[in-house]
Amino acid sequence: MSSQELLAIPMPAGGRMDIYSGVARLSGKLWASCHRPPTGQSKTAVIIVHPSSNFLGHYALAPLAERGVTAVGMNTRYLANDSALIVENCVLDLGEGVKYLREAGFERIILMGNSGGGGLVSLYQSQAENPTITSTPAGDPPDLTAADLPPVDGIICAMAHPGRAIVYTQWLDPAIKDETRPFERDASLDMFDIRNGPPYSEEFMSRYRAAQVERNRRITRWVRAQLETASSRTGGAVNDLPFVVHGTAADPRFVDLTLEPSDRPPGTLWGETYSANFIPATLGHLTSLRSWLSQWSIDDSNANGPEHLSRVSVPVLVAYGTADNTAFESHARALYEGVGHAERELYPIAGADHYFTGNPGMVAAFCDKVVAWLDEHDLR
Template identity: 65%
Template sequence: MIELLHIPMAGAAGQIDVYSGVSRMAGKLWGSLHRAEGGSKTAVVVVHPSSNFLGHYLLAPLAERGVDAVGLTTRYLGNDSTLLMENCVLDIGAAVAFLRERGYERIALVGNSGGGGLVALYQSQAESPSVRHTPAGDPPDLTAATLPPVDALIELMAHPGRAIVYTEWLDPAIVDEHDPWRRDPSVDLFDERNGPPYTPEFLTRFRTAQLDRNRRITAWVRETLAGLAENPAGVRDLPFVVHGTGAEPRFLDLTMEPTGRAPGTMWGPAAQANLMPASLGHHTSLRSWLSQWSIDESHCAGPYHLARTSVPTLVLYGTADQACFPSHARSLFDAVPHENKELRAVEGGTHYLQGQPGLVAQVADAVVDWVRPA
């Protein structure tokens, strides 16, 4: 049986960070509850900051295995241009509280892909709240929020955090933020003179230039926000475009962290995905940049926050994943500060297990085994 959940949203406070007026007035978060036959006192919640997980591939298999499964959406469903990670934490808190009120005795969070860093941040703030405002100084204050802890975490084909992976993908060859065709050939991933394969010297230069670009954008964001503070019309935020967000060397050089993955990205060839509007994080606002994409300012660093948690944690990674690599999984696993944890490879698994029903079943079995009471 499938039920559409209407979960009251917490902390909206009239702030317009969601385009749709209907969504703002509704004040609801949406979840897709797949119920196990005979009922279950355990709920597994699959979440991502902005992806639509109402039809996530794990929901039906989990319910078939005897646990209730929820595909949760945040208020930023389908549009992360104004996303604040701190509000996503509030949204998970609202969902967990809602499920506790329904009588669920055990709740586990599955952070899939970009959900990995988010569930780590959530449980960290549920156990030991420390974040009092966004990096821009705005609400919410997570130390005063209702954030019920969950009983287990599962990191599924997850990276360590949006700002971390975004910086790993940021194209440092772009020297003019308004013109993606003005490029520095010395750090151009797509200039065949540089590779692939890429030399250690190039990669050192490339990674340094990625950090530099992220920090240049952050400095510009801070400067622009300071100017807006004096704006007589009360404008507090502005949108902008970031070109070149798919320049990860591992997309092209399969000798780097070799796995069973195919070359390229989830959106196709890397040179196209790098500039494709629908790929990662091209559209953002000033305040969202600081919360979501800034390597130095975002609160959502998965390893840092997992180190502040105490619940059993399972880390699953696909050996053919084009987006999240074994080193991402290892960084999450190593950060867990206790021994009630497991790192498990899904051999041949791609990022979304598309067309891999046997591996979907394998992952569902692993999740159910992990969340069952001892």
């Protein structure tokens, strides 16, 4: 049986007040759950990470350790609260995790970005190998070209989408005309109006996707204006504000299974699509001006997985589930095709949903694949 320990990783300075908990700020710690093999001494560690999800109990940790690989479920400073998340700070956090494990004696480190972690690990390795980002999209620190970001030895994107801003824009409800009145809607762009479908026509989908991008850009224009207003009216004392975004689970693929057909069931990770589109638990309803630019703006966010994978030199494995109703095959292919070298693999997992729900056998098969891939590339 594998052993488990809690790692306390130093948290780097972020430059702004973006964690509400004073206890968390003063502790100066990032927390990770380390699972070691039952026998032998593993020289390879796999860090499983997401920008904000709690991965201390990730389903792959124990199975990977049982297969002889040390597995670390790492949390960023934005654990369970992405309302003020700055992607560039997540990169710094991940860098501290890599350094911690290097100093602990691990010779090979692999980053596994699960779900929203795919864009993060791609961005990390890109900036570790060839740093280009000198500030956040709002012009704030950190300067990643001056950061200590040790490169890793391999990248795994598991059940991942290309990046938060990309998938978020694909989910934005374009029928919302007034950001304060989500139920005053443009019927011609309303996926929940039965006159439009499902099934949805190519003409409707073309207009719909274009309107989603325009809504994202409309919010971005408002965000930049608000930043200027807040600064000018407070003499620079206020440099950020919170706000609400309504309608963030309105991808027609959730209800029309003829769009990008797969084994998936209808609906979202949060249940039936119409209610999920409005309830607070779903993606990106609560954010701040600066966080919007960093993680949700389609034109500004740096967390574009395919773009950054084109700049990495290490082997890349992209795994996806054929029954996933969140990270679609097209997302996996975008990541795979973004890799600019031959050491890449696209691996479908037949029948797997986003969390391998109720399928420990599929988890085992996935972890078998990870270990075989590590062996194939001499990473274990």
